[in-house]
Amino acid sequence: MSQRETWATRAGFILAAVGSAVGLGNIWQFPFKTATNGGAAFVFVYLLAAVLIGLPAILGEFVIGRRSKLNAIEAFGRLKRPEWTIVGALGLFTGMWILSYYSVVGGWVVRYIFGSATGAYFGSPGEYFAAVSMGPDAIALHGLFMLFTASIVAFGIEDGIEKATKLMVPSIVVILLALAIYAATLPGAADAYAYYLNPDFEYLFANLGDVVPFAVSQAFFSLSLGMGAMITYASYIDGDESLPADGATIVVLNTLVGLLAGFVVLPLLFAQQGGVSETAAGGGPGALFVAVAGAFADLGMAGRAAGVLFFGVVLIAALSSAISLLEVVTSYVVDKYGFDRKTTAFGFAGALFVVGTLPAGDTAWLGWFDTVAYKFLLPVSVLLGVFFVGWVLGPVALDELRNGTGGLASVGPAWLWMVRTFVLVAVLATLLLGVNTLYEMPPIPSV
């Protein structure tokens, strides 16, 4: 078999991982969840979750990947713990599950780039969303998004993912910055900042049981945990760079992009409706599309340009995440069966396209897929992964983390201790609190 690929540079790995992390979770969900969950209080909990739970957990995935230098499934066998392969398999399943509907939302975004340019949704953003979010058009654009994704993955690590994300990640930051500056000039920006930056702790304490697991799951999703993505990306690291330093960089950049997106989205919401409206809050997956589109509509010509840029940046972010999900299964099949990478990438994209016709055909399905992922698949997958790293790999994990840490070597034992205790308990609590409200899940939609 030909030699396994690696990242050409350390920055290449970091940018690819940031590209995976920064996605719809940051620009679509984070500002919106913040807006509907008590503003800065939610941000505060999210930050704690990202640093105290997300960072140790992402390091765990890096350790599995770099130590084994193999895909997220076979890694466990190479680490001499083949019975834990199930953890990798669950991660791969979770990733494919998520990609099937993530791509549908990606398709909406493509639609909205054109809709902004032509002003198609300006007359009635709500009706427009209802018309384009499901049915044949949504299915076609979901297919197109899958095709884009597969085209990048087909080129491999160095020539595909690394080159693409090197371009994409800086563009995301630059465009968001420009939009944030523009958003600052909108009427109501001051109110938006006040809401965004002053924590409503009363709300937080009154709703602790809901907000905390929500913020923690958001951190998992946003850091691409529990889906084999970070294991896979870390498996292409060549050499002993400091994983804690890389992990911290990735967590910080991911969080900054989420916060920056808030500086774009919240002023838009406040400009349009003077606050966070009830309809937008209860509106399900389309709420952001409807609310933000409404704001662009109010801004006339400037709104068209801002809309193209906004949905353009969302598209780039979504693509750089989707490729990391498709790479998980692609690397597995390529490593294990020596299949051709191009055929594999397009083949799985095709299969996921078919699965995604369900959420693309009906947003009720999309919401259902998302809820199952958030409340169940992600926490279970992260929980098993964390348990594996802390209690099964244990000293081996510590040894791998230490490679290349240099002056940071002393963080190792503290990290392992965190993974074994606090992180494990926190993930378990999130799972239980989520499952506890599973009965509130939307019913399985009928076909």
Ligand code: PHE
């Ligand atoms: N982290 C991405 C986001 O925030 C989503 C994602 C999850 C991507 C898992 C890859 C793997 O949108």
